[in-house]
Amino acid sequence: MSIAASPIRFPDAASRTVMTRRAWWLVCLNFLIPGSPQVLAGDRKLGRFGLGTTLALWALAVVALVTWLLAPAALYTMFSTSITLWIVAAVLAFYAVVWFVLTLDTLRLVRLVKTAPSARGWIAGLTAVLMLFLSGSAAYGAYLATTASGFLSSVFVAGPSEPPIDGRYNVLLLGGDAGPDRDGLRPDSIRVVSIDADTGQAVSIGLPRNMVDVPFNDDSPLHELYPDGYGAIDGCEVDVCMLNSIYTEVELKSPDMYPEAVSQGSEPGIEAMRDAAEGITGLEIQYYVLIDMQGFLDLIDALGGVTINVPEDIPIHADETFTTVAEWIPAGEQHLDGYHALWYARSRHGTSDYDRMARQLQIQEAVLAQFNPANVLSKFQEIAAAGTQVVKTDVPQGMLGYFVDLARKTKELPVIAVEMVPDNGVDPEDPDYEYIRQLVQQAIAPPTEEPADG
Template sequence: MPPVLPPGSQLESREHERAARIRFRRAVTLMVMTLLLPGSAQLVAGNRKVGRVALRVTILTVGIGLFLLLLSLVWHDFALRSATNPLLLGLLRLVMIGLALGWAGLFVDAWRLGQPLSLIKNQRLAMVGINGLLTFSVAGTLLFGAHLVGVHRAFIVANFGDGHATGPHDGRYNVLLLGGDSGAGRDGMRPDSITVASIDEETGQTVLFGLPRNMLNFTFAEGSVMAEQFPDGYDCGTECELNSLSTWANDNKSLFKDSERPAGVQATIDGVEGITGLKINYYAQVNLDGFKKFVTAMGGLTLNVRDRIPIGRIGKIEGYVEPGIRKLNGYETLWYARSRAAADDYSRMARQKCVLNAMLQQLTPGMVVRKYQKLTEATAGLIETDLPASELARFADLALEAKAKPVRTVSFVPPAVSTSNPDIDEIHDMVDKALSSAKEKAKKKAKPAAPKDGFTRDKVQTQGASKGSYSSGYSANEATDLGSAC
């Protein structure tokens, strides 16, 4: 029988303090056990049934997570498809929320098992702080992760549909890229930028074909709605430019009732297919004001500005984008791509391609992870496309492949092509030559990738550039590596 200590004695006080320290260490240990192995605290000191369930869930979750991680490392396509599947993303979000709530509940229970009322005041306060820190840190991290997954899922659902996937044409995917002043799909919008990105289905090697918005007297793809309306070509005068097709189609929407695409987009595709001879798989229409916000969310875009580019319209110049290797914000990048106050449409087309190339190189996976929420928020109203969500993984993989290869470019502009009376057969030959050249080059030993900033620093000699204008530094009638021209 233990000796009875005199009440209030120094020995009793020391024994009380020792017992309090033991209880405090036990309480802290239970919290740490819950952090490292959820459910273990309940197995040792609480409801063992709850502990066994929590432990099984923990082991199962960790096991599945490790398996999926290893599978993703050896099978990238699986990772990409999983990350772009709305159903799986929704399930992951619910699982993360459930884990957060369950883990938080285990922390609270572990705090209870630590018998906080038996601790002295300072120890009780410390336990409250430890419990609050662990609960909010762990559960908060999982809930924030669930929020990001929800944002990502909402982005995919909002921007990509569930339409039909189309296969490659002659081994290539052809995507029409349109840029316009007003919101995607609005009546009367005239595309400010018209480019076809032709992407090799295996290597991701990309050729950009730039079409001037002021092209006249061209023919349409055989069998298309526009070909039926203009069997002799789009020859209705100087107002009938390539970028006016959208306005014409929106005024005659009933003709396009069988098309799944917006009337203006379908009419433009009919024209682009007729001019280039390429069959378009998908389109992406970008709101240029949204593009400005996206570049801002990226933290800016580094470009090699070769000439002084006016900011503003003719007669209302507000400033300049000065020459040099510069990191431009969204506002400056938009004017760099759009300005024609001191140049022509063809110079502007060249700058727009440089912007596309720079974005391809600088929008790295690391940047996407670090700034994902800002980037997805900036895409609200930015893009309209018929690329189905089921194809996102394929194109993400091709984009990663393309980053290691130079982007080649061809522009159908004078002197190679007359924009007022284009030789369509000659344009088709230019397209075939560019694609054949790109295919042959891809077979050869790969050259070093372009710098991460998306351009080379070697000076490119320009020919025929007037004072104050911008020249792309390459011939329009042959495919040129875009990195060397920007």
């Protein structure tokens, strides 16, 4: 083999121009096709190993891309389990090491002392930057994968998936009134989100916490105790017999009503609230998510704040009496951090519970709109840390991929809001539950117009 036939493997070492050009080629090839510099100019055995790992990675990327285009839910499901994420972490750690070794070997093959003195610093610097990019990205990816695995294990349960009911998934969302300035927890925000399992169309049903005479289905253990509604005849076991008191009563007075709640990733009080929400709406609820106020605050901060249109000045209270104003959130478009978004959602001074429900829904919709791949990936560590503040959820890991894909569809459609408030013909202090169930059914299955005869 002549020198001219293989200038990469057998260069003219006496020519600084040739060696410099060869060095640039090797450095770029190592970045574009790791392993190729070794095949062309070094240890062919190491090169074949490097090329094999590179081609294997490309093949995996192509398979992942095709799967994402044809069946995104399958890809989301695969990458939303702890075991898969640990495998991904191990693979990325392996590539971080391989690329580090290949880059160092490429720098050896370059033979810097034979290149032009003016180019040596640039060649070495570019090699270091590309090595940091390749190996550093893989190592950081491995770190994110292990973090995500820990996040999933700490928040989501390992249990069987539930099928849709009448083509829908119904989720109970509870906002726990606990935070850095409060002891204990009680549901302050109560909402049922019903999602079409095919289209992703979501109906958000707001339930005022002060609803009374809450009915329970016949199969609920609370039905035997309150056959005519919660506290409707002889009162209840706590001071105020309202919807959000059901959680407190069952947790403190009668947790034995739901003996299997804890083993199934729930709490007796949460299961009581599920029964109450089912009795009110007429929907069967498969899952619940409960997040406390501190988790809400941290999540907003992790997302970099949230932008909303504030219709009127909203006060921030100076103390728990909710009477003294410390500062105001001015009307107009505002970008709120977690602290101000939390107070926007919970402020009571001069407003009603129904105003608060509207503001809570506004914040929820704004947060949903900000959940996009770029935002989540760029701030994943902060979002994962905030996610661990989710107090309870029984959504199983096996359903996460499906729900991620469903949420993608949901974001593309307007959320249908149904608030059980006086403006919608509902008096929470004297509720007509038959009418409430009619409102729910009209929202999730609106009547279709019959075609005209002839």
